[in-house]
Each structure stands twice: as C-alpha cells, then as structure tokens.
Amino acid sequence: MHWPNSHIFYDILAQTASPGFAIHAQSQLEEAEQQLTQMTAQTDPLCQASQQLVARIAALKYAVSPIRKLPADILLEIFSRVEDGHDWSRFHHLSTNAHFRHVFRLASVCSYWRQLLLTAPRMWPTTVALQTSGFISFPQHFDVVNTLLQRSNPYLLNITVDGLRRDVGTYLHSLVISIAMNVAHRWRSLRMEFDFVPFLRHAQTPGPLIHLTEISLHGMDWNETDQPSAFFLDAPKLTRVLLRTSNTTKLLLPWSQLTKLHLEGVESPGFLAVLEQCISVVNLHLVGYICDEDAIATSALSATVSLVYLTHLQLSVTEDHCTFDPLFRHFTFPSLINLNLNPADALADDLLEFEIGDFFPSFLARCSALRNLTILSSNMNETALDDILRNIPSLTSLTLSACFNCVDDAFFERLTYRATDLVPPAPCLQRLHLESVTDRYSQDVVLAMVRSRWWTDDTLLPTPRVARWERIYICGCFPPEVVLSDAFRAAMAELCSEGLVFEVKERR
Structure with a gap:
C-alpha cells in the first residue's frame, strides 16, 4: 500500500x-x-x-x-473465490478489462500476500485473448501480457488471437503472434480469428504440441502455390477442430484422431480424401458442397468408406441447389444417430435450397442406427420424400421445415399404418414436426394417419409393426388458408386428452 x-x-x-x-x-x-x-x-x-x-x-x-x-494453500483458495463478476481464469484486454483488479489489491496488502500471489500460477491468466485493438499506441502493454503469462506457468493455456486490425502495422501483428508462439508448448486450445496462412508460409514447425486438444482457425485463404503446412500435425492430443479454409488439403492435421470436426470449405478439391482419414470422428459438421472434381473422383470407386464412430452429422450448403450427393454415395455411417441438412445461414430471409440428390435414400438405408432426421429448406418433391420414408427403418423423429414441394396427402397416406403392411414405412417413427410446409393435404387424411399409429395404454390390440406416436406438430405457411373443422378440432382434443401431443396450426 x-x-x-x-x-x-x-x-x-x-x-x-x-x-x-x-x-x-x-x-x-x-x-x-x-x-x-x-x-x-x-x-x-x-x-x-x-x-x-x-x-x-x-x-x-x-x-x-x-x-x-491460515496455510498458504488455504489462503490462496480464499483468494481464488474473490469475485468481481468475472472468472479470474480469463484474461482479455488489459487496457480495458478489470479481471485482475482484486488480485492486484490483494497483492498490495502486505509483502507476504504479494509474494504468495506472485508465486501462485493458478491466480494468473490461463485463458488469454490477444488483439491489436487497444495497444496501437502502447505496444509496451504486450510486455505486461507476457509477464502475466509467465506467472501462470506451468498451467496450460487457452489462447485466442482476435481478428487483427488491418490499419495497424506488421510490427504489432508480429508482437501478437510472437506472444502466442512463445507459449506454444503450453497450448491447450488455440483460436485464430484471422487469416493465419501468411504466418504459416514462413513459420517453422513448433515441435510436438503435446498439450493441444482443440484448435479453431478462421478464414484461412490459401494460394494454389502454397505448400501444405505441417504446423499442427504433431499434436497427439488434438481431437477437436474448427476449420474455415479455402483449401482443406493445404493444412496437414492428424485427421485420424479427431473426434469433433467443424469444416467450412468442403468445396475445395480433395475434400473427400481428407474425410476418409477421419476414422475416429464422432461429431461432424460440414459447410459448403462437394465440388465436381470430388464427384468425378468418387464415381469410379465401388466400395464405400465407413466411419464407424460417427453419431452426429450436420450438412450445411452455402450455394443454392448444391448437394452433398458424392458424400452420400461414397460413405456409410453405421452408428449415425442424428442427421441435420440445412442452409449455412438458417436465419436468412431468403433460404438457400438443399439438393437432396439421387443417392440420399440409399445412404439412409446404410445408416441403420439413425434416430433423428432434420431437413431444412429442401426442394425435394413427393417422390424423393417417399423414397426417404422407405429407407428410415430406425428413425424415431422426423423434422421437415421450409420443404415446400413434398408434403401432401400422399405423404400422410404413406405414413398411415395398415395391418396388412408387411414392411410399413418408418416403423419406429414417434415424433413428426412439419413447419412452413404447404397446405396440400386434407384434414381427414392427417387424422387417419394419426389414429392408425395411436392407441392408449389400456387398448388391447394385436402387436403392431409400428411405434406409437408421441408428438405431432404441423404448421403450414402458404395459402390456401387452413381452417380446422369442428370435427377435426374435437378429434385432436380427444387424442390430446389420451396423452398424445398433437397440434395443427390454423392460418386465418
């Protein structure tokens, strides 16, 4: 003091x-x-x-x-619980953030407390966000950041480098990168929110990144002449990757050990060859579309590639009427549980349309564990949807949204169970969610479908070949206007009283 x-x-x-x-x-x-x-x-x-x-x-x-x-370890535990609306383990922008106000105050009480705090790594930042904003006139602040990082040694670090400002010089950019690189041996996670490629062109391989478990790299814009970079190749614990890139093959990663992969830029040539290496992936999100070159490359292949651990798959298109059909043709996911097809920008006013492709139904047939299927903004017609219904024997939940050309009376009739059906379509289906679909169906057909797959607990029936409904939601979006008849509303109320969650939205 x-x-x-x-x-x-x-x-x-x-x-x-x-x-x-x-x-x-x-x-x-x-x-x-x-x-x-x-x-x-x-x-x-x-x-x-x-x-x-x-x-x-x-x-x-x-x-x-x-x-x-109090012993030193108890005293430090008390210090660590001092709160100021922030998590002390996080450090963002030194010039504007007060995350360590209490640490500095405690260190000012007495020399013993000061020495105790200075020699306690867990009291100092392990999650660090670096950026040039706020340091344009004061590059000496980077020395403070380095000091704080040194005080947290040997704890592992979560490093974020924010989008670097284009109006500042390369000197400050190099300072930011050097701070991150100086502690590469302590990286647990790394997030680069800028184009990291110019640095990789001249960077030396940092050696084994033995603690790195997660990376998130944004906007990586490669030139055709760039050589592939092995910067992150030797990372034995790396399992989670988010990559936004113009060329998937330019960054060498330990693909075979990844369990969670979010990849934007799959339209780059050679993508499917990269995906074949992801033999351990469990959660996969692909954004883009499969380019013609990959489609040609896979057309000559007869055997499919199996990713046996994949349980969650999301495919998001970035161009209108684009497809992942080469992926559907070339791969099988026997453990897949959740599948979501949607435009990349699902909140846009004008949604892109997902092109299902010719191989999607046969792909579904190979996904024998599939439970949940969501399709948003597809231009598929009644025939394509009928093919899908024939190939989802394990599906329990189906969601169709903004699919304007496929839901009609034939769809509900196809889902209507008849005791004479030897192989009823979608026999395990229990939850049906239809939103923003055209109103090309009659209420009687809908009601017949619902009743064919519904019974109460005390109803004595021959053993059905289909599951009982749990939830049904239907909401149209276009004229003709839907006005539910009194008889339909009464039937819906009766079914709901028996335990079925059943709602059809009226439009007046």
Whole structure:
C-alpha cells in the first residue's frame, strides 16, 4: 500500500515474528481503539494523529486476525473465490478489462500476500485473448501480457488471437503472434480469428504440441502455390477442430484422431480424401458442397468408406441447389444417430435450397442406427420424400421445415399404418414436426394417419409393426388458408386428452 502512514502498518507486521507478540497485540489494539474514540470526540477525525491511530489499529487487527494463521494453500483458495463478476481464469484486454483488479489489491496488502500471489500460477491468466485493438499506441502493454503469462506457468493455456486490425502495422501483428508462439508448448486450445496462412508460409514447425486438444482457425485463404503446412500435425492430443479454409488439403492435421470436426470449405478439391482419414470422428459438421472434381473422383470407386464412430452429422450448403450427393454415395455411417441438412445461414430471409440428390435414400438405408432426421429448406418433391420414408427403418423423429414441394396427402397416406403392411414405412417413427410446409393435404387424411399409429395404454390390440406416436406438430405457411373443422378440432382434443401431443396450426 502507498498511503502516508503505510510505514506504521509495515512496522507492526514486522513485529509479528517476535516472541509473545500475540499476547500483547490484543491489549495494544484495545488501547488504540480507546484512544481513537477519545480523540475523535475532541478533535478533527481527519487530523494526522487520528489517521496514524487508524493505521495502527488496521495493522494490529490484521496481525491478530485468524487469516494470518491460515496455510498458504488455504489462503490462496480464499483468494481464488474473490469475485468481481468475472472468472479470474480469463484474461482479455488489459487496457480495458478489470479481471485482475482484486488480485492486484490483494497483492498490495502486505509483502507476504504479494509474494504468495506472485508465486501462485493458478491466480494468473490461463485463458488469454490477444488483439491489436487497444495497444496501437502502447505496444509496451504486450510486455505486461507476457509477464502475466509467465506467472501462470506451468498451467496450460487457452489462447485466442482476435481478428487483427488491418490499419495497424506488421510490427504489432508480429508482437501478437510472437506472444502466442512463445507459449506454444503450453497450448491447450488455440483460436485464430484471422487469416493465419501468411504466418504459416514462413513459420517453422513448433515441435510436438503435446498439450493441444482443440484448435479453431478462421478464414484461412490459401494460394494454389502454397505448400501444405505441417504446423499442427504433431499434436497427439488434438481431437477437436474448427476449420474455415479455402483449401482443406493445404493444412496437414492428424485427421485420424479427431473426434469433433467443424469444416467450412468442403468445396475445395480433395475434400473427400481428407474425410476418409477421419476414422475416429464422432461429431461432424460440414459447410459448403462437394465440388465436381470430388464427384468425378468418387464415381469410379465401388466400395464405400465407413466411419464407424460417427453419431452426429450436420450438412450445411452455402450455394443454392448444391448437394452433398458424392458424400452420400461414397460413405456409410453405421452408428449415425442424428442427421441435420440445412442452409449455412438458417436465419436468412431468403433460404438457400438443399439438393437432396439421387443417392440420399440409399445412404439412409446404410445408416441403420439413425434416430433423428432434420431437413431444412429442401426442394425435394413427393417422390424423393417417399423414397426417404422407405429407407428410415430406425428413425424415431422426423423434422421437415421450409420443404415446400413434398408434403401432401400422399405423404400422410404413406405414413398411415395398415395391418396388412408387411414392411410399413418408418416403423419406429414417434415424433413428426412439419413447419412452413404447404397446405396440400386434407384434414381427414392427417387424422387417419394419426389414429392408425395411436392407441392408449389400456387398448388391447394385436402387436403392431409400428411405434406409437408421441408428438405431432404441423404448421403450414402458404395459402390456401387452413381452417380446422369442428370435427377435426374435437378429434385432436380427444387424442390430446389420451396423452398424445398433437397440434395443427390454423392460418386465418
């Protein structure tokens, strides 16, 4: 601390090591408090003598307080629980963020606390976001960041480099990158929110990144002449990757060990060859479309490639009427549970249309564990949807949204169960969600479909070949307007009273 009477505080603290101090300190404290009470009543409480007594009382209280007897590890645990609306493990922008205000205050109490905090790595940042904004005129702040990172050693780090500003010089950019690179051996996760390719062109391989488990690389724009980079290849614990790139094959990664992959830029040539290497992937999100070159390359292949651990797959198109059909033709995912097809920007006013492709139904037939299928904004017709229904024997939940050309009476009739059906379509289906579909169906056909797959717990029926409905939701979007008949509303209410969640939205 740096106030006029700080010497009094430190003098008292220096006496705490003397024998018998604790015995006399309490009486000294009581005497000082009495003196302060008398002096305050007689003189100005802000006078120098009063302030000296205040400093003496504060030092004595601290000297005899129980916290002085706590072991260092307990004291640090208390320090770590001091909150200011922030997580102390996070450090963002030094010039504007007060994440460490309390750390600095605690370090100012006494030399013991200061030394304790300075030598306690867990009190210092392990999640760091670096950017040039805020440091344009003060590059010396980077020295402070380096110091704080050194104090957190040997703890592993989560590093984010924000989008670097184009209006600042390369000097500051190099400072930002050098800070991140200086602690590469401690990376646990790395997020680069800018084009990292110019750096990779000249970077040396950092050696084994033995702690790195996750990377997120944005906007990687490769030239045709760029050589593939092995910067992240030697990362034995790397399992989670988000990659936005103009060329998937330019960045060499340990594809075979990845379990979660979000890949944007799959339209680059050679993508399918990369995907074949992802033999351990469990969760996969692909954004783009399969380019013609990959389609030609896979057309000559007779055997399909199986990714046996994949359970969650999301495919998002970035161009209108684009397809992932080569993927559907070339791959099989026997453990796939959840499949979502949608435009990349699902919140856009004008949705792109997903092209299902000719091989999608046969692809579904190979996904024998599939439980949940969601298709958003597809231009498929009634025939394509009928083919899908014939190839989803394990599906329990089907969601169609903004699919304007496929839902009609034939769709509901196809899902209507008849005891004579030897192989009923979608026999395990329990949840049906139709939203923003055209109103090309009759209420009687819908009701017949619902009743054919519904029974109460106490109803005695021959063993059905289909599952019982759990939830049905239907909402159209275009004229003709839907006005539910009284009979339909009454039937819907009766089914709901029996336990079915059943809702059809009216449009007036």
